[in-house]
Amino acid sequence: MYISKLVINNFKGYKGKHTFSFKKGVNYLSGSNNVGKSSILDAIECVFGNKKSTISDFRNTSIDPSEEVSIEITLTSDSVLPDLIDNIIDNRSISTKIKDRIQHTY
Template sequence: MYISELVIKNFKGYKGTHNFKFKKGVNYLSGSNNVGKSSILDAIECVFGNKKFNISEFRNTATQPSEEVSIEVKITSDSYMPDVIDKIIENNANSTKIKNHILRTYTKTHIRLKITSESINTGKKSSKPGEVLIYSEKSNAFENVTGIDAPLKKLLDVLRINANQSADSEI
């Protein structure tokens, strides 16, 4: 299981919509200072990190307060992901809700998550800005499913090692 895609909109130094694709295995971010490498990691931490973030605080300074700030993450597995999800969240009552939001193709399975500065109303339940939403193929929209935050955060453990840190001590 890996992050296969990250879409950020008006987030930190990125004005407009920017799409990043990742491959299975190790992916490296490299570049000059102040090009946005840390912003990509910050976006992933907003979705999977253990800290609570106010996504509007990350608004690109060149955007209007009325413009949406959002982060979308696609998690992909080449294996049968429900087995993986069962093992990770087997003791959580919301595992069935998550399983109902898995997108399946012939060779892969995906989960799409989104955090936005906007309130989303999908008919069943509206969301507050900054809540983790999960994509439903059935409704073709991101939905606010009560209680999914904790089990979804277990799907990916974010380990961030900056250039001035010792990788050995962090691992």
């Protein structure tokens, strides 16, 4: 399983919606200083990391406070893992809290 797409909206130095595509394997981020390479990693860490920060901690300061800040990550797999996750989600014997967490992470 790998991250195939990242969509950030008004996140850190990125104003508006920006989409980044990744391929299976190693991907490289390159560019001059202060162009947002670390922001891409911060967005991924905000979703998967163990930090107690929230997405609103990374709001682009140049936007109106009423504008949405969001991160969307698409995971892709060529294995049977997605089918197993779908089966877990569909299984009514697990708690709603666990289902919500799996769906949020998946």
